[in-house]
Amino acid sequence: MFIYFLAILGVLLYFILKHKHSYWTRRKIVQEKPRFLLGSVDKRIFKSGNPTQFVRDAYWNLKKKGVKHGGMYLFYTPIWIPIDLNLIKQILVTDYESFSSHGLYHHKNDFISENIFTKEGEEWKTLRSNLSPTFTPAKLKTMYDILYNFGHHLEAQIADSCSKRQAIRIRETTASYLTDVIAACFFGIEADRLKETKREFEHYGNVITQPRPLRLLLESLLSWNLLVSLGYNFFPKKVTHFFSKLIKEAVDAKERNNLKIRVRKDYLDIVMQLMKDGGHFSFEEVVANSTFMYIAGYETSTSALSYLMFELAKNQDVQNKLRSEILSIGNNNAKGEITYEDLSKMKYADMCITEILRCYPALPQLPRACTKEYRIPGTDQIIEKGTLTLIPIWAIQNDPDYFRNPTKFDPENMSSENKNSNVEDAWFAFGYGPRLCLGYKFAAMQIKIALLNYLRNYKYTLNDKTPENLTFDYDTILLCPA
Numbered sequence: 384m385f386i387y388f389l390a391i392l393g394v395l396l397y398f399i400l401k402h403k404h405s406y407w408t409r410r411k412i413v414q415e416k417p418r419f420l421l422g423s424v425d426k427r428i429f430k431s432g433n434p435t436q437f438v439r440d441a442y443w444n445l446k447k448k449g450v451k452h453g454g455m456y457l458f459y460t461p462i463w464i465p466i467d468l469n470l471i472k473q474i475l476v477t478d479y480e481s482f483s484s485h486g487l488y489h490h491k492n493d494f495i496s497e498n499i500f501t502k503e504g505e506e507w508k509t510l511r512s513n514l515s516p517t518f519t520p521a522k523l524k525t526m527y528d529i530l531y532n533f534g535h536h537l538e539a540q541i542a543d544s545c546s547k548r549q550a551i552r553i554r555e556t557t558a559s560y561l562t563d564v565i566a567a568c569f570f571g572i573e574a575d576r577l578k579e580t581k582r583e584f585e586h587y588g589n590v591i592t593q594p595r596p597l598r599l600l601l602e603s604l605l606s607w608n609l610l611v612s613l614g615y616n617f618f619p620k621k622v623t624h625f626f627s628k629l630i631k632e633a634v635d636a637k638e639r640n641n642l643k644i645r646v647r648k649d650y651l652d653i654v655m656q657l658m659k660d661g662g663h664f665s666f667e668e669v670v671a672n673s674t675f676m677y678i679a680g681y682e683t684s685t686s687a688l689s690y691l692m693f694e695l696a697k698n699q700d701v702q703n704k705l706r707s708e709i710l711s712i713g714n715n716n717a718k719g720e721i722t723y724e725d726l727s728k729m730k731y732a733d734m735c736i737t738e739i740l741r742c743y744p745a746l747p748q749l750p751r752a753c754t755k756e757y758r759i760p761g762t763d764q765i766i767e768k769g770t771l772t773l774i775p776i777w778a779i780q781n782d783p784d785y786f787r788n789p790t791k792f793d794p795e796n797m798s799s800e801n802k803n804s805n806v807e808d809a810w811f812a813f814g815y816g817p818r819l820c821l822g823y824k825f826a827a828m829q830i831k832i833a834l835l836n837y838l839r840n841y842k843y844t845l846n847d848k849t850p851e852n853l854t855f856d857y858d859t860i861l862l863c864p865a
């Protein structure tokens with residue numbers, strides 16, 4: 384009897400699951416053929432390569448079929464994949480109100496999860512307009528000196544490794560430089576205090592920037608209210624406690640100093656002012672957003688710089704040209720120093736950075752959630768509210784229809800002469816539309832300062848142990864070298 388019952392249950396379950404995997408075809412939308420349980424997810428997800436690589440594959444399959452968009456499944460969750468550039472622009476800009484969320488977990492009872500990236504609607508708008516003034520050119524200029532000094536530390540590390548005839552581990556030196564920069568700029572930690580806390584800061588920084596595939600899966604499968612009522616936390620409690628303590632220390636120290644010097648300078652000064660101005664900003668919001676700046680600014684720029692240094696070591700002509708640019712700008716100044724204003728003269732560096740982010744965009748797919756039912760323009764097809772959407776920017780940026788010679792790192796791709804043969808609108812590495820990366824100018828500044836310290840006195844070649852072709856870390860959704 385029990386066997387019959389199990390058999391009936393099994394058959395029922397099979398048909399329910401089969402029905403779930405017909406979500407897109409029932410809406411007359413072409414879909415990637417789903418596999419039992421896995422959906423469109425590739426078996427390789429458990430072994431190698433970037434785990435979102437299956438989205439990149441879906442792009443090519445859909446493109447071959449001649450459609451402008453299609454559907455796929457993250458296990459049993461339907462995901463919409465727009466691939467036509469005009470449609471993508473509509474989603475990200477014109478019809479932004481229907482896709483105004485990143486669709487990622489956040490909950491008011493788990494305050495550290497409520498940051499600028501996860502928030503939506505009016506709350507996000509207010510937060511974005513509150514935080515935007517921290518990244519104006521005037522504010523970047525005030526942060527420049529801090530970054531420039533940490534750049535000198537980076538160069539000292541290279542000098543030390545050279546004197547000991549040791550190979551330089553670019554990822555590690557870059558990560559150390561960026562930790563200093565973030566600690567100073569977004570947590571207000573002074574250089575002296577940083578010496579004491581750096582180990583701890585790095586430790587907790589590692590925890591928050593670590594890949595969190597299991598958490599992502601839970602957050603995408605279960606109701607967020609249910610998760611929180613079960614005691615779920617975005618980060619382990621210790622992490623939240625550590626970053627709250629740091630911000631409290633920094634705020635207290637600034638309060639004491641501001642009695643003497645009444646100037647509003649950096650990110651923390653601005654958010655402290657917001658806290659005072661009639662409660663626009665709570666202490667918890669400061670902690671949540673400073674912590675997010677760590678996540679946003681650390682791994683993305685570490686990866687970009689690591690990829691770039693790798694390609695420079697492989698392409699000596701590009702490396703020499705970039706060094707010449709840096710030296711020629713430095714030579715114009717009495718002490719050979721490079722000023723904030725000089726950064727905008729580093730045109731070839733801009734081309735190299737744009738090109739490396741084309742080849743390896745830190746976020747290979749732009750996430751969106753449908754926030755208002757959406758009729759796909761020119762069709763009677765409907766995207767339901769709540770549908771997860773992924774814009775496959777890694778595939779688009781490597782599509783020969785849009786970029787000449789897309790599989791090769793070639794900064795000339797970004798020269799003004801070649802722009803005509805490329806489709807400028809197909810470059811999305813910092814996102815697009817109202818949710819464009821808020822820190823993109825800051826990112827360019829920290830990358831350029833690292834480059835000038837890496838390159839002005841040293842030449843790089845690949846180490847015997849470095850593979851000729853890169854593979855990707857498979858336990859993070861970011862595009863990081865393995």
Ligand code: HEM
Nearest residue numbers: 500679680683684745746813814815818819820821822826
């Ligand atoms: C190479 C470095 C970086 C890359 C490739 C990058 C890329 C991105 C991308 C693709 C997005 C999503 C955009 C969208 O959904 O349309 C984003 C959002 C964001 N990024 Fe960056 N980013 C970088 C560095 C930084 C840095 C250094 C900061 C600040 C310290 C930062 C702060 C932010 C913020 C605050 C958002 C959320 C914007 C919003 O939702 O309103 N990013 N970034």
